[in-house]
Amino acid sequence: MLELKDFMPINYLKKEKFTGSHQGMRFRMEKAELDGEERPKLKVTVWPEPYGYDATPQDEKTETFLEFDADGLSKGVEWINEQFESQQLRWKAVSRG
Structure with a gap:
């Protein structure tokens, strides 16, 4: 299980994207400016290995x-863990090759 301490703080995400992987699952966190929204959002994405985001x-x-x-960052880590748990077969299929 991934923990909040393993992620970059929100101040880092103001300027850079944060990526990582966990047992066949890749993830990315980034600042996102959405149309119609006054404040930026935290975009959190997961996908199967082996390829990068692009x-x-x-x-x-x-x-x-x-x-x-900071609360959104914490919820983002929880969401990544939920995705990992709920889609385990998807990540294992990739890690087995």
């Missing part, structure tokens, strides 16, 4: 948008 087709990615603050 090389993976959009239909293989699952994403959510949260508040761009």
